[in-house]
Amino acid sequence: MSTDRYQKGMDKLKELTVADANSPTGHMEVGESFKDIAPDLTKLVVEFAFGDIYARPGLDNKQKVLTTISALVAQGTPQIGMHVITGLNVGLTADEIAGCIMHLIPYVGFPRALNALKVAQEVFAEQGVSVTPQD
Amino acid sequence: MSTDRYQKGMDKLKELTVADANSPTGHMEVGESFKDIAPDLTKLVVEFAFGDIYARPGLDNKQKVLTTISALVAQGTPQIGMHVITGLNVGLTADEIAGCIMHLIPYVGFPRALNALKVAQEVFAEQGVSVTPQD
Amino acid sequence: MSTDRYQKGMDKLKELTVADANSPTGHMEVGESFKDIAPDLTKLVVEFAFGDIYARPGLDNKQKVLTTISALVAQGTPQIGMHVITGLNVGLTADEIAGCIMHLIPYVGFPRALNALKVAQEVFAEQGVSVTPQD
Amino acid sequence: MSTDRYQKGMDKLKELTVADANSPTGHMEVGESFKDIAPDLTKLVVEFAFGDIYARPGLDNKQKVLTTISALVAQGTPQIGMHVITGLNVGLTADEIAGCIMHLIPYVGFPRALNALKVAQEVFAEQGVSVTPQD
Amino acid sequence: MSTDRYQKGMDKLKELTVADANSPTGHMEVGESFKDIAPDLTKLVVEFAFGDIYARPGLDNKQKVLTTISALVAQGTPQIGMHVITGLNVGLTADEIAGCIMHLIPYVGFPRALNALKVAQEVFAEQGVSVTPQD
Amino acid sequence: MSTDRYQKGMDKLKELTVADANSPTGHMEVGESFKDIAPDLTKLVVEFAFGDIYARPGLDNKQKVLTTISALVAQGTPQIGMHVITGLNVGLTADEIAGCIMHLIPYVGFPRALNALKVAQEVFAEQGVSVTPQD
Numbered sequence: 001m002s003t004d005r006y007q008k009g010m011d012k013l014k015e016l017t018v019a020d021a022n023s024p025t026g027h028m029e030v031g032e033s034f035k036d037i038a039p040d041l042t043k044l045v046v047e048f049a050f051g052d053i054y055a056r057p058g059l060d061n062k063q064k065v066l067t068t069i070s071a072l073v074a075q076g077t078p079q080i081g082m083h084v085i086t087g088l089n090v091g092l093t094a095d096e097i098a099g100c101i102m103h104l105i106p107y108v109g110f111p112r113a114l115n116a117l118k119v120a121q122e123v124f125a126e127q128g129v130s131v132t133p134q135d
Numbered sequence: 136m137s138t139d140r141y142q143k144g145m146d147k148l149k150e151l152t153v154a155d156a157n158s159p160t161g162h163m164e165v166g167e168s169f170k171d172i173a174p175d176l177t178k179l180v181v182e183f184a185f186g187d188i189y190a191r192p193g194l195d196n197k198q199k200v201l202t203t204i205s206a207l208v209a210q211g212t213p214q215i216g217m218h219v220i221t222g223l224n225v226g227l228t229a230d231e232i233a234g235c236i237m238h239l240i241p242y243v244g245f246p247r248a249l250n251a252l253k254v255a256q257e258v259f260a261e262q263g264v265s266v267t268p269q270d
Numbered sequence: 271m272s273t274d275r276y277q278k279g280m281d282k283l284k285e286l287t288v289a290d291a292n293s294p295t296g297h298m299e300v301g302e303s304f305k306d307i308a309p310d311l312t313k314l315v316v317e318f319a320f321g322d323i324y325a326r327p328g329l330d331n332k333q334k335v336l337t338t339i340s341a342l343v344a345q346g347t348p349q350i351g352m353h354v355i356t357g358l359n360v361g362l363t364a365d366e367i368a369g370c371i372m373h374l375i376p377y378v379g380f381p382r383a384l385n386a387l388k389v390a391q392e393v394f395a396e397q398g399v400s401v402t403p404q405d
Numbered sequence: 406m407s408t409d410r411y412q413k414g415m416d417k418l419k420e421l422t423v424a425d426a427n428s429p430t431g432h433m434e435v436g437e438s439f440k441d442i443a444p445d446l447t448k449l450v451v452e453f454a455f456g457d458i459y460a461r462p463g464l465d466n467k468q469k470v471l472t473t474i475s476a477l478v479a480q481g482t483p484q485i486g487m488h489v490i491t492g493l494n495v496g497l498t499a500d501e502i503a504g505c506i507m508h509l510i511p512y513v514g515f516p517r518a519l520n521a522l523k524v525a526q527e528v529f530a531e532q533g534v535s536v537t538p539q540d
Numbered sequence: 541m542s543t544d545r546y547q548k549g550m551d552k553l554k555e556l557t558v559a560d561a562n563s564p565t566g567h568m569e570v571g572e573s574f575k576d577i578a579p580d581l582t583k584l585v586v587e588f589a590f591g592d593i594y595a596r597p598g599l600d601n602k603q604k605v606l607t608t609i610s611a612l613v614a615q616g617t618p619q620i621g622m623h624v625i626t627g628l629n630v631g632l633t634a635d636e637i638a639g640c641i642m643h644l645i646p647y648v649g650f651p652r653a654l655n656a657l658k659v660a661q662e663v664f665a666e667q668g669v670s671v672t673p674q675d
Numbered sequence: 676m677s678t679d680r681y682q683k684g685m686d687k688l689k690e691l692t693v694a695d696a697n698s699p700t701g702h703m704e705v706g707e708s709f710k711d712i713a714p715d716l717t718k719l720v721v722e723f724a725f726g727d728i729y730a731r732p733g734l735d736n737k738q739k740v741l742t743t744i745s746a747l748v749a750q751g752t753p754q755i756g757m758h759v760i761t762g763l764n765v766g767l768t769a770d771e772i773a774g775c776i777m778h779l780i781p782y783v784g785f786p787r788a789l790n791a792l793k794v795a796q797e798v799f800a801e802q803g804v805s806v807t808p809q810d
Binding site for chain 6: 076102109111114115117118121130133
């Protein structure tokens, strides 16, 4: 049932994620850890968030990840880290990701921006990327 | 005092806004209407939000506006309309702006996305732009 | 394409909404007014929010509407009114709906509860229902 | 029943509100308009918010109103105007109230601060108070 | 002073909570750990949240807990776990609680729903309850 | 460049913070830990948040810290602890700080207030201050 949307979602996920021999969805947690209490969650995430929404035309992948990160910074939800990895994987630079968080200071305030910078900083260190020094 | 940052902010504002013979800051409301109760507000907005933040390297103008709109959609604050105009002015298409709001549905939920689409729809109509029909 | 989920969503919508000869989705706005800027929105709302989520087992319709209203009260989003109509339609009483909003005062504070009561009060008046007087 | 707390709340309300021959709670809306759907709301507001909380020791009235306004600015809830009147009534100056909202810019961002300034500006005009001009 | 409301609140708490020989309020934290800095907090929680609000007519206990959990999911506040235990104790099933969180995805987005599922999953494991497998 | 605002910000910080031989900004984290990914952050915090905003006339330091803490309680952001220390340093008592958080219960709900009380309680213990017992 709904094989097409699921396959479309999985194809999109492959574009977005770091290949990982141990997981068909790469670095992205798409609800597999909730199989016991929400057995349909992964299907909903893959089909809706990736097959329907992420696969929409209109924005390219880099724009989609920037948009996602910006909303999570404003909400203060902790999923930012996972999407920072996705951003690096689709070609956003560390400068663009840090620049996005810094850009949001006037709109969301320093506290939410600082919380997000801390998460980004940890991901950058893990992934071995760095921001270009300014003179 | 601090002429450089103010000028830098005004220059950035000129890049971002629709020229308007009646206002040095174009379509953008930067706090002039609060002169009576917050006489330093315009200076703070121009110098900080535009001179310091919008003029930072890292993201281009189109990315900065997408980032701004995304955060406002997540917050549910009504300034979205003004930034949609800015987006059109720096070259974002109606498809990209509507695409950004649609992309946020899985992250912020339908209610906040629908509220933002309504604002964008009104701005698109006023500005005479439209989204490419899908077949 | 995806006829089954769309049909399932429309069937669920019929259960939930007040029949209206002029609209296949009754009193419920499911994105039709955004056809020009988000032509796929109605399909996404019907298929995902109604076909996938509202049609899930686990909760009955009355519980689902209470749950929805509670989240919207906490968010402060203005869609509450539409869901109050849905609640009355699936058999929630005005006492239950007002009771739900009053119950949330200790969790969300008086301001958000009062904003929601105002919306509920208007819908109750329009729909001709009333809360049982207390002695 | 619970006469003491109700009386204590009403006494506190009298301290806080502008006397108004037509209303025992002055300019303050304490839920009387919801008698039909939430007949116990006014009692809960008067007893809890005013009798229990506003009458606590620890802060003086001016501090309590500043604290209230600051939280409402951060939430973006529209009750700010009513509390700005209360603030003026207990002796906060327009400078202090505008200063409070301006002070919050780095913590909540410009959009929420501007929304609040607009409400304060309207109340100041209605109440005939003004902010001291800066040179 | 105010013995009736306190007693009413304690009676309600007994209905809602898992009996625990070591605590008169069972599994529910009602502010006792803040006696040193807010000596009146427990009294306010018991009297207001339980004696006034939880003891209101209008909704049954299962509806009240669903309503509470839904608001906390939308807010993203970490008290969800405590209320999930309360839900199980008043007769909500794990299916209903997980179903409530899943139902909120279209309204609050995946991130807040996933955060809540994680808390519910931990509580279900501790309490030895499970969601009915779907075929 | 902009030496005056930076110096003004540093002077304000000295007023607000506990002297610390190891750090020019005392107990206050003003973004130094993000030098690698946001090299201009400390400058922006010192110049804007302290030089421009904290140094504004209108409110005294005690009012400014109360205002800040109130907004952070409403947002639920974890920076509260740092500002509680600042509050004690500028002369707010533990009674005033705990009183501020308790005062916000009717506006933001118990969950956000309890989260903030926990942070304040930890800071009070570290700083060796206590709330006056009530009889």
